[in-house]
Amino acid sequence: MTRPNPIVPTVDFDAEGVQHGFLRLPYSRDDSAWGSVMIPVTVVKNGEGPTALLTGANHGDEYEGPIALMNLARSLSPDQVTGRVIIVPAMNYPAFLAGTRTSPIDRGNMNRSFPGRPDGTVTEKIADFFQRVLLPMADVVLDFHSGGRTLDFLPFCAAHVLPDKRQDAEAFRLVRAFGAPWSVRMLEIDAVGMYDSAAEEMGKVFVTTELGGAGTASATSAGIARRGVRNLLVAAGILRGEVEAGETRWLDMPDGDCFTFAEDGGLIEFLFDLGDRIERGQAVARIWPTGRTGADPVELAARRSGLLAARHVPGLVKPGDCVAVIAVEVDG
Template identity: 80%
Template sequence: MTETILRPSPISASVDFSADGVQHGFLRLPYSRDDSAWGSVMIPITVVKNGNGPTALLTGGNHGDEYEGPIALFDLARTLGPEQVTGRVIIVPAMNYPAFTAGTRTSPIDKGNMNRSFPGRPDGTVTQKIADYFQRELLPLADIVLDFHSGGRTLDFLPFCAAHILPDKEQEARAFELVRAFGAPWSMKMLEIDAVGMYDTAAEEMGKVFITTELGGGGTATARSAGIAKRGVRNVLRAAGILKGAVEISKTEWLDMPDGDCFLFAEDGGLIEPLVDLGEKVRKGDAVARIYPIGRTGADAVTIKAKMDGLLAARHFPGLVKPGDCVAVVAV
């Protein structure tokens, strides 16, 4: 049996993860292209360290059209000082930097979806190389991981912080403690419908305490959603014992996604009419949306009905859908 030996990562860091103080730098990935033969992808990174203590790895821009995380993390990177910290904070505001600068969910270079590219490859595509660096270099440094998400250009969510149900109940309990500390208006026990290749899965399989968010959507941020992100990340650092100060207590409503019946998908394309707004209660069998065929007038619309009692936690955004699109999520 031949042992597989992975190549070293081509990414180099301009920061020293073991040094005390504040460092602002880059993860530099060589990328030869038409307009720059010896070019690079330069991913901004900040490390704030003060003595011994836990390490938090904070990431945004896993998908490039989701903005609350980058807003909160660029702000934290410019304001967090070592005197406020016990341990280490690693901040990467835009994980999939090519997608972030293009304002797209996936990378414009290789169409890579960062959150389906783990564990990555050091000799793969640009997206796979970034995933590999996180898998082999950054995740091993971390004790807790917070990865910000929102709905991007095609979904809109109630603002919630979430963790997953896990086989390791101690790991699961620690994650939900941080979800509670984050203090979003809603807190979710989350079900993933496609967990293969996810950053979440990579972190959890290493035994890391992993939490995530969905804080809105529509390809933009609001003052409210950005504020939730900025307050939440500091609360998580306080609850982890890394940032000085007390957690700002906020009221949160707990939600659950128990199975696949939470998700409603379009079988037909067309113009979608929402019949229920985010946060409103629904009963099993209630109509939550209607899809109008757009090829001709007079054709009957298709009604999308809830498969369970709950409330509307997410909806498609904006107005046109294709077959297979997720059009709504109902949470308990």
């Protein structure tokens, strides 16, 4: 028999109106023997209709999603909604409070922990609750991401190319409606255990973002997130109103040649900025050795032509770090 998940919601997901509460996860620790992790949640429901599940801080050092979803949770009223909106501004709440990508409790990466375990670590228990309780309720899932403390992205909304073409088409329709400056056909380099895959395998329409990064949110990136989530809810038939039109340009990440990795550690010097065009074979960046002067840098060559869509942020890199992502501009 499958063990029940220990998380106790303080909201009723089927009740009409607005509820602000918590997903309470018992967590016994040195400073609180009968303590809990209290994950904020808002539910807005009005009659019958589709359900949107909106999440931020899947990685705790990514801030556009929490900003947009805190704002939405405060301002959304039932008379604006047909159906239900479930808002979890900080999915990996311990990581969010610590400002880290992974949980300070168990080092768990939420986006590599699905389907989770009800008797596992804190991160696995949260993943299991989403897998077995929240995702089955949802029709549409929007999971906000940005580059965190180690990457910076062109601000884009994205979905994955899927075998189910109905699911695929609806996801990209909502990507277009989101209205980020860039829209991407997404390729993952490490998809095992992802929230994305868990939702898509259930047949849910899944949309995600990368809206900047560098360990902060700008006025521009937060504004894109706030406008985009409302656009998506309108396009999904859940929120009354009109989509606020905005121009978007489309990018594709067709294969592994989009990614450039460091094989050496050192001081990184980028030779292009985000949005610049790079030709195959050109040096994207140089890595200078830090142990001595007078030594030549190592140059990192682009393996395909395209636009610089993401770059490593800290000035020092380690072997194995992804230092650049090059995407190809395509027709929408």
